[in-house]
Amino acid sequence: MHAYDRYLTALAGRGRVQFAVKARPEPQLLEALVRRGAGLDVASTNEIRAALAAECPPELLSHSNVFRHEREIAESFDLGVRVFCADSAAELTRLRRAAPGASVMLRLTCAPAGSELPRFGCHATEAVALAQLADEIGLHVAGLTWHVGTQQTDPAQWRTAIEQAAAVWSAIRRAGIDGLRVLNVGGGVPARYRRDVPTVETCTATILAAVDDHFGPAEVDVVVEPGRSLVAEAGITVARVKSVLERGGGVAVVLDAGIWNAGLVECLLSGVEYPVHALDHPANAPDRPVRLCGPTCDPLDELRVATPYRLPVALAPGDRVLIGSTGAYCASTTATDFCGYPPLPNHVLPARAMEVSR
Missing domain, CATH: 3.20.20.10 (Alanine racemase)
Known part of the structure; x- marks a missing residue:
């Protein structure tokens, strides 16, 4: 409140x-x-x-x-x-x-x-x-x-x-x-x-x-x-890394949460860029630019941004990535079982202060 x-x-x-x-x-x-x-x-x-x-x-x-x-x-x-x-x-x-x-x-x-x-x-x-x-x-x-x-x-x-x-x-x-x-x-x-x-x-x-x-x-x-x-700003989405793909000098980080199953559609429709943070690595860890993709292998299932996200070089499958400011619209715009990936569960937690790195 x-x-x-x-x-x-x-x-x-x-x-x-x-x-x-x-x-x-x-x-x-x-x-x-x-x-x-x-x-x-x-x-x-x-x-x-x-x-x-x-x-x-x-x-x-x-x-x-x-x-x-x-x-x-x-x-x-x-x-x-x-x-x-x-x-x-x-x-x-x-x-x-x-x-x-x-x-x-x-x-x-x-x-x-x-x-x-x-x-x-x-x-x-x-x-x-x-x-x-x-x-x-x-x-x-x-x-x-x-x-x-x-x-x-x-x-x-x-x-x-x-x-x-x-x-x-x-x-x-x-x-x-x-x-x-x-x-x-x-x-x-x-x-x-x-x-x-x-x-x-x-x-x-x-x-x-x-x-x-x-x-x-x-x-x-x-x-x-x-x-x-x-x-x-009251909502967060916690995803896990499925794979880290290095191709042609670029890096794609594939998450188990994406456009369709986590309702992150606004980054396609309105230019919203969600803040992200690697939970299992220190804030000052060496990082590199990455593309963040959802799990469906669909060309639209990517968090589109003007300035590339940067995540730790040591990021590995199983690591957690926090996607911040997902409290608006995401829960009600998830696609149902697209590519067999069901919408992420939603949990309502007691109010508490949380500082999300941007």
């Missing part, structure tokens, strides 16, 4: 935390966050059920996945969800039929620099028309939301997005639609992998200052929606 406490301290009572369940749908984690008062961002009916099993009050749930079938909306509504994101007229129409009277968070698009992956949303020029449509068909326009992109390393992107949101907010109110209150600034706060990144405190300070500058004394309910920045 250390990362959650950092958010609360940084927000200083001016906002609340809504954890993105998809980042780590671990029951014990959800229960702990709910006990501390966190809301939960859900993307499917299965995640809603997990949230309710963790005793999250339905009023603290928000459904942010705008790629929904009408049946999914109806199931979510029946389970108690009353807040849904939307970014199109088609989605608003589905909500009118399947979730009458629900609250809507209009999702704006961003074109952020400094992010590993962009996200979806409507253009600012469309937002007022969508707000008017929502109001006409009996939905409550509760506020605005967006996502500045995964692993956002430029805090100024939140300032740009908040400035845009303030203009949209004012235009919606000028159109005669009252009741906007929630400003959900989304996720994107980066976790620390191999490189230093802006801290939770830096990103949050930028967000709050931008809210002050562009919303002034207006009463705004600020919501932050972290995923990886809450859980990534």
Whole structure:
């Protein structure tokens, strides 16, 4: 809960935390966050059920996945969800039929620099028309939301997005639609992998200052929606070396944990570089550049990095390699029995401080 406490301290009572369940749908984690008062961002009916099993009050749930079938909306509504994101007229129409009277968070698009992956949303020029449509068909326009992109390393992107949101907010109110209150600034706060990144405190300070500058004394309910920045650094994966292959002047270290069976897919999709450390060798042992490969002999089963990993020259089969910052997404993105290698088991350990060499 250390990362959650950092958010609360940084927000200083001016906002609340809504954890993105998809980042780590671990029951014990959800229960702990709910006990501390966190809301939960859900993307499917299965995640809603997990949230309710963790005793999250339905009023603290928000459904942010705008790629929904009408049946999914109806199931979510029946389970108690009353807040849904939307970014199109088609989605608003589905909500009118399947979730009458629900609250809507209009999702704006961003074109952020400094992010590993962009996200979806409507253009600012469309937002007022969508707000008017929502109001006409009996939905409550509760506020605005967006996502500045995964692993956002430029805090100024939140300032740009908040400035845009303030203009949209004012235009919606000028159109005669009252009741906007929630400003959900989304996720994107980066976790620390191999490189230093802006801290939770830096990103949050930028967000709050931008809210002050562009919303002034207006009463705004600020919501932050972290995923990886809450859980990534709390997870580690311990692998064993299967073989060390020296070919053509290069060295490949084959581990029993890789892209598919350990869910390390983000190093393929978003440029995440997990920190690694050889547990059975001293930190100052002579080392050399290596390629780290998983067990499947698949060409994609490799931890891709811009700067090669360095591991001890004496590394041998059976040695342990710690892969750090694997607490986000890895447990839920493992492939099932690809090449006959089953997903690695997951264990939840008591909280304790652990310094991972980077």
